[in-house]
Amino acid sequence: MSVLIILIVVSILVAGGFLAAFIWSVKKGQYDDDYTPSVRMLFDDKPLPDTTTSLKSKQK
Structure with a gap:
């Protein structure tokens, strides 16, 4: 069970890192x-x- 908690914490940290990188790149004008x-x-x-088509309709 402790492995699951560690994996959740690590995945949240990785997601936060990607979010920080995205915000940084937007602010830098990327x-x-x-x-x-x-x-x-x-x-x-x-x-x-x-x-x-307009010429054909006028001819009729």
């Missing part, structure tokens, strides 16, 4: 997106309506 802002202007345009 997950900041540097690429998307430079190409965001390429994705802001709305797609043009399909002219072939």
Whole structure:
């Protein structure tokens, strides 16, 4: 039974270490997106309506 308690304590310590590493990496800017802002202007345009379907509907 004591082995189970030791394993639970060790697993909680490991999980806390991973949580601390994650928080540290977020504070240091590891997950900041540097690429998307430079190409965001390429994705802001709305797609043009399909002219072939609108021409077909006008011809009928």
